[in-house]
Amino acid sequence: MKVIRELLRRTLATFGLTVIAVIVVLAVLAPVITPYSPNEQTFDGLTLEGAPLPPGGAFLLGTDLLGRDLFSRLIYGARTSLVIGVVANGVAVLTGAVIGITAGFLRGVVGAVLMRFTDLMMAFPALLLAIVLAAMFRPSLWIVALVIAMVNWVQVARVIYTETISLSERDFIEAERSLGASRGRILIQHIAPHLVSTIVVWATLGIATTVLLEATLSFLGIGVQPPTPSWGNIIFENQTYFTTAPWLVFIPGVAILMLALSFNVVGDALRDILDPKQKGRG
Amino acid sequence: MAAYLLRRLLGSILILIGISLVTFVLLYLLPADPARQIAGRSATAATVENIREQLGLNLPFYERYLRYLGGLLQGDLGRSYIQRTEVSTLIAARLPPSLLLMGAGILAELLIGLTLGVVAALRRRSRLDQGLMVLSFVGVSAPQFVVGILLIYVFAYRLGWFPLSGYGTPQHLVLPALTLGFLGAGWYARMMRSSMLDVMQQDFVRTARAKGLSKARVILRHAVPNALLPIVAMVGIDVGILMSGIVVVESVFGWPGIGQLAWQAIQRVDIPIIMGVTLVAAWAIVIGNLFADVLALFVDPRIKLR
Numbered sequence: 001m002k003v004i005r006e007l008l009r010r011t012l013a014t015f016g017l018t019v020i021a022v023i024v025v026l027a028v029l030a031p032v033i034t035p036y037s038p039n040e041q042t043f044d045g046l047t048l049e050g051a052p053l054p055p056g057g058a059f060l061l062g063t064d065l066l067g068r069d070l071f072s073r074l075i076y077g078a079r080t081s082l083v084i085g086v087v088a089n090g091v092a093v094l095t096g097a098v099i100g101i102t103a104g105f106l107r108g109v110v111g112a113v114l115m116r117f118t119d120l121m122m123a124f125p126a127l128l129l130a131i132v133l134a135a136m137f138r139p140s141l142w143i144v145a146l147v148i149a150m151v152n153w154v155q156v157a158r159v160i161y162t163e164t165i166s167l168s169e170r171d172f173i174e175a176e177r178s179l180g181a182s183r184g185r186i187l188i189q190h191i192a193p194h195l196v197s198t199i200v201v202w203a204t205l206g207i208a209t210t211v212l213l214e215a216t217l218s219f220l221g222i223g224v225q226p227p228t229p230s231w232g233n234i235i236f237e238n239q240t241y242f243t244t245a246p247w248l249v250f251i252p253g254v255a256i257l258m259l260a261l262s263f264n265v266v267g268d269a270l271r272d273i274l275d276p277k278q279k280g281r282g
Numbered sequence: 283m284a285a286y287l288l289r290r291l292l293g294s295i296l297i298l299i300g301i302s303l304v305t306f307v308l309l310y311l312l313p314a315d316p317a318r319q320i321a322g323r324s325a326t327a328a329t330v331e332n333i334r335e336q337l338g339l340n341l342p343f344y345e346r347y348l349r350y351l352g353g354l355l356q357g358d359l360g361r362s363y364i365q366r367t368e369v370s371t372l373i374a375a376r377l378p379p380s381l382l383l384m385g386a387g388i389l390a391e392l393l394i395g396l397t398l399g400v401v402a403a404l405r406r407r408s409r410l411d412q413g414l415m416v417l418s419f420v421g422v423s424a425p426q427f428v429v430g431i432l433l434i435y436v437f438a439y440r441l442g443w444f445p446l447s448g449y450g451t452p453q454h455l456v457l458p459a460l461t462l463g464f465l466g467a468g469w470y471a472r473m474m475r476s477s478m479l480d481v482m483q484q485d486f487v488r489t490a491r492a493k494g495l496s497k498a499r500v501i502l503r504h505a506v507p508n509a510l511l512p513i514v515a516m517v518g519i520d521v522g523i524l525m526s527g528i529v530v531v532e533s534v535f536g537w538p539g540i541g542q543l544a545w546q547a548i549q550r551v552d553i554p555i556i557m558g559v560t561l562v563a564a565w566a567i568v569i570g571n572l573f574a575d576v577l578a579l580f581v582d583p584r585i586k587l588r
Contacts, residue, residue, distance in 0.1 A: 012416065012419075123567050123568050123571075124304070124522075124567075127527075128563055128564075131529070131560075136312055219427045221549065235427065246435055256428065257423055260423035265419055
């Protein structure tokens with residue numbers, strides 16, 4: 001609660017939270033507020049020459065190349081972005097945290113092996129690795145989420161590992177140990193609670209990265225597959241006509257930007273609030 | 283020093299070998315049968331078997347990996363399924379445009395990012411500072427393909443200042459380089475700002491001011507060079523982000539580099555090419571990191587060797 005109050009005292013973070021809230025509400029209420037089905041090729045959705053309709057008129061944001069309502073596709077696309085953002089990033093953060101804590105707490109051979117593997121995966125460019133994985137499997141919504149998770153856990157693992165190491169060398173942990181606390185108790189009662197704020201920050205920032213990666217994969221044609229709308233694949237489907245129908249590229253483009261931006265500013269503010277060591281930079 | 287460099291070099295070589303192992307495992311796990319793909323749809327079972335033997339696909343896992351690694355050391359990245367050409371030949375032909383684009387991208391992001399970072403730090407907490415920091419957030423949150431299409435729309439299609447796409451003249455380079463640098467400029471602006479704020483609080487800056495140097499001289503000769511030190515190491519890490527970026531930027535601008543090669547390979551599921559590009563990119567990242575660390579060591583003697 002205190003954290004949320006702190007967040008709301010910052011203009012940028014408040015803006016970010018508002019945008020996220022609006023997008024979540026729109027996505028949840030999608031069936032209620034969308035005037036058309038996202039895949040419906042409406043009868044009057046194209047001009048007589050077969051061109052998409054510009055924004056305004058019967059279709060709030062215009063129609064796409066197949067005469068589908070852009071507004072409806074956009075709202076359903078928000079579902080795709082949010083589901084992938086939350087699921088893929090959730091899996092990534094969980095995996096990264098487990099690997100980081102395990103390596104940092106056990107150290108020794110296990111820790112070394114885990115961290116060398118993490119370093120190795122870090123050397124791969126995220127997008128190319130995701131492309132390889134997406135090209136190997138038939139991309140569905142869940143496969144895309146999994147691919148992104150397989151790419152994005154690495155940084156979380158690194159950060160949590162460093163944090164766990166530095167925590168376990170602190171005096172209060174040493175004191176617990178000398179008082180005879182078991183390893184399990186130290187881990188759960190004393191180390192894990194201190195990692196929560198780092199995890200929260202990375203979980204928030206990670207959603208921005210995930211949303212962008214999903215959009216990019218879908219734009220390249222190997223993410224979420226049409227007809228399921230995703231902001232990235234709306235641009236992918238319509239990009240060749242960006243000179244005559246620029247709204248089909250720029251409206252979903254702005255949507256991606258706003259969602260990623262919001263999670264970035266909220267994550268950055270959270271880092272400021274939760275990590276006092278970083279304070280005083282503002 | 284020499285011991286550190288040697289250890290760092292050995293570590294990098296191990297990572298390079300590890301990377302080859304990961305790409306090999308991915309190839310190995312691939313559901314598609316390369317022998318069948320090379321042979322074509324109408325080939326008989328005997329032909330496919332023949333190709334499989336030629337390629338050594340019937341050998342056990344470790345033996346295939348050793349052959350693959352041996353091939354890599356001789357610059358053999360395998361053959362494209364569809365283009366029937368050596369992947370290494372294809373990549374070598376596409377490398378110069380990509381290097382040019384990356385060089386220009388780095389230049390763009392450093393020029394824009396560092397300048398804005400210094401300005402924001404000097405005008406700390408002003409409207410300008412706040413505006414620039416919001417802008418830097420936009421930079422790191424904007425999808426590169428949208429930035430690229432927007433730049434094409436405004437500066438090529440509407441204003442006609444630059445060509446829509448393609449490769450060849452310096453004009454062709456401007457928009458792709460800006461697109462590639464836009465993301466990094468956001469990062470560098472933020473890092474340079476906080477690095478500058480750190481440096482400006484330090485004693486030597488106060489001393490320089492106290493002995494009567496002009497403010498401009500203190501900033502340009504004392505503060506900025508010192509603030510740049512932690513940034514040097516970032517350029518190495520940046521290579522990875524740029525490698526992902528060129529796939530997107532090259533596909534948007536029709537730039538004939540390795541990113542476009544990978545993108546075209548995606549469309550045809552030509553796995554050896556995608557793998558080859560990934561491998562080359564990963565190796566470039568490791569070498570870039572090594573280079574940046576060593577460079578940082580030379581420019582900043584305070585760095586402790588671990």
